Amino acid sequence: MMRIKEHPILDFSKERKIIRFTFNGQEVYGYEGDTIASALSALGVKEFSVSIKHKRPRGFYCAIGNCSSCHMIVDGVPNVKTCITLLKEGMKVETQTNKGELYDLK
């Protein structure tokens, strides 16, 4: 686990609500307040998508919604910026392997 437990300035010891979601079909969990990216990072997941042409692995780079390196498919919607999207109960998160395909609005 990559969660920080002790810190000289910040307090991460507070109990937080567990948020369950699936990553490529596997049931996993993060905590309330996590973004999708932080929850995945805590699980040790680094590869979020693959590059469009050469299919090279991609992780996030900026974590502030700018670089587009963290795009994933979330609940069927492609190109979701997972670094600024808060984790929600029951989310379906998938590695994105293409530019993204058209989807129906829910």
Next chain:
Amino acid sequence: MILNRDLVIIGAGPSGLCAAKMAAEAGQKVLLIDRNPQLGGQLIKQTHMFFGSEKQYAKTRGFDIAKKLIDDVKKYPDLVEIWDNSTVVGLYSDKVLTVLTGETYRKVQAKAIIVATGASEKVLAFENNDLPGIYGAGAVQTLMNVYGVKPGEKIVMVGSGNIGLIVSYQLMQAGVKVLAVIEAAKVIGGYKVHASKLRRLGVDIITSCTIKKAIGKDKVEKIVTVRLNEKWEEIPGTEKEYEVDAVCIAVGLSPLTNLLAMIGCELKYVGELGGLVPVLSKDYETTIEGVYACGDASGIEEASSAMVEGYITGLAAAKKLGKVHPQYDELMVDLRKQLDILRSGPFGEKIRKGLAKLEGVKEVC
């Protein structure tokens, strides 16, 4: 349907929040838009205490400054409307903004706009620089200090400016091993006080050294560094391998001027200010009337100057819309003086040089 708003501020970091506060204080209605779930911009991840003077909250930790600035704007619930989780995706010359909030797409007609979009981290060219586990230093700071997650166990920091030095220290506070800080220049870029803190903890800061390549299949597993000579050329035989599970790139920031470019403001390349920056009047108005830019979006500086610029811009934009702050003149004089002080001294030299280059442009136009 198009929504009508008077003053729209894009970005609720230090500059945008300060602009909103001043405009509201002058009696001006404001719509403040930010794409993140939390307001405060990059202040929310700053666990260190700030320098500068009392007026810019020196000796206060960044995340506490963010709380203060957010409280400041929340004092005006009738005047300041906040849209968080909202990305401005378009900015048009008739001052129409298009905004995406989840699946909701809205159009807003503004009378005046302040662009306070901040900056993005620069990337560095080297072999396999796209491997997962290679992060911007600011990204790592967000991951650790906002979400409480470590980026890895063993890390090398590339760049010894203040961000590189401060984030290295914060990595150690989070329990991550910092194997080395490498710096391509001959001297350490950041303040000596930050560098000394690291050295006391036994971290090597290696100057005239850069990253040659990263190695790994699906994520970074190793990196190779190499020493540089006087001409910044690699010295053969000086390669060194480090086993890492993350790398931090701290080689500077570029102003986020995409929206300013889209609306057609004049931009100029000024290396000292981080890249393309808008040409501004002394009231931070761009070459398009009623469109303003402040903070890092108008040139890379510290959060302290971003706040002061925000106050000035908020005052100026409100005045343009007919709301003159009761202490307008005194405040303007004092704020400009604060900026001068922040930019004085040897560390402000680069910024002064950059601003002087922009000054030349303004005289022409």
